[in-house]
Amino acid sequence: MTQAFTHRPVMAAEVADLLATVAPGLFVDATLGGAGHALAVLAANAGLRLVGIDRDPDALAAAEVHLAPVADRVVALHHARFDLLPSLVTEPVSAVLLDLGVSSPQFDRPDRGFSYRAEGPLDMRMDRTQRRTAADIVNRLGEDALTRLLVTGGEGRFARRIARTLVARRPIETTSQLVDAVKDAIPAPARRSGGHPAKRVFQALRIAVNDELDVLGPTVDGAIAALAPGGRIVVLAYHSGEDRIVKDRLVRASTGGCVCPPGLPCVCGAVPLVRLLNRGARKPSPAEVAENRRAESARLRAAERLPGPEDRDDDRSERRGP
Ligand SMILES: C[S@@+](CC[C@H](N)C(=O)[O-])C[C@H]1O[C@@H](n2cnc3c(N)ncnc32)[C@H](O)[C@@H]1O
Numbered sequence: 001m002t003q004a005f006t007h008r009p010v011m012a013a014e015v016a017d018l019l020a021t022v023a024p025g026l027f028v029d030a031t032l033g034g035a036g037h038a039l040a041v042l043a044a045n046a047g048l049r050l051v052g053i054d055r056d057p058d059a060l061a062a063a064e065v066h067l068a069p070v071a072d073r074v075v076a077l078h079h080a081r082f083d084l085l086p087s088l089v090t091e092p093v094s095a096v097l098l099d100l101g102v103s104s105p106q107f108d109r110p111d112r113g114f115s116y117r118a119e120g121p122l123d124m125r126m127d128r129t130q131r132r133t134a135a136d137i138v139n140r141l142g143e144d145a146l147t148r149l150l151v152t153g154g155e156g157r158f159a160r161r162i163a164r165t166l167v168a169r170r171p172i173e174t175t176s177q178l179v180d181a182v183k184d185a186i187p188a189p190a191r192r193s194g195g196h197p198a199k200r201v202f203q204a205l206r207i208a209v210n211d212e213l214d215v216l217g218p219t220v221d222g223a224i225a226a227l228a229p230g231g232r233i234v235v236l237a238y239h240s241g242e243d244r245i246v247k248d249r250l251v252r253a254s255t256g257g258c259v260c261p262p263g264l265p266c267v268c269g270a271v272p273l274v275r276l277l278n279r280g281a282r283k284p285s286p287a288e289v290a291e292n293r294r295a296e297s298a299r300l301r302a303a304e305r306l307p308g309p310e311d312r313d314d315d316r317s318e319r320r321g322p
Helices: 012-019 036-044 057-066 068-073 082-088 104-108 134-140 143-152 159-169 175-185 199-209 212-226 240-255 286-291
Strands: 025-029 048-054 074-079 093-099 227-237 274-276 299-305
Touching (some): 012 093, 012 299, 048 057, 048 068, 048 082, 048 093, 134 143, 143 199, 199 212, 227 240
Parallel strands (some): 048 074
Antiparallel strands (some): 274 299
């Protein structure tokens, strides 16, 4: 199983560069996957020790094998959701990475049920110890709730038609049954344009099964709170709903929630927690996209934790020790 786990880390050089200069301490890779990013970051910064988190036990098993050469720098690997990050570290951390979404092995294995291109059970759980599958959602929600779920997950125009067809076709137990139902729900001209007709439906279901959007905002806030002054957070998002949440949380942390009119001095007492490391989101290079199509939609945002009032007079080396 671990041999099959091959995932090309996206924008790995950019991520490693951003984390190469942070002070010695803990690096939390909260979406460890096969540890491709983790290995790149550990190679770029000899002062970092790794805490890995993933909700997929298969990923953790693969990561453990891949991390064997640097096992002395691995503090712990946790089977957990990333919103638990603050409770999994016992000291302020130097770096946090969130590389959102699914890994290639999750997507490529037909038995995981993530892919509209392969026949498999309608599963889509990143963590197969969790109970609710995509089939449970498709076969149990009412038409209105399914419509809302599809809209939230990125399916725009035809959400209502697709939801109605899904309800009429129940039970839907496999990926191909879902693909067929979506194709039949969409008017023929629309089916022929804009990529695979079921792509957004699969994305929306995956997001719902794994509660991807609900925990993201609190996770970014919690990760920022866990950073030591000078520590950095890097987030890679792969669709606009995800990226919007990341952007909002990072921008809010960078203004401290300031409500003063733009351009005027702040008098509302807001305290910025971070400074943004890029204007807007960075995208992968054309060369990377040419080699790895899955990198295409990536959007990278990064921020650095500012010293709080309590840190300014402190001897920070006490908090940042290796
Ligand atoms: C894109 S992959 C990460 C790949 C990794 N950066 C690498 O280089 O191999 C995303 C990983 O995050 C995990 N994941 C997604 N959402 C999660 C969550 N809420 N909590 C914990 N892990 C999550 C998935 O199981 C998957 O293994």
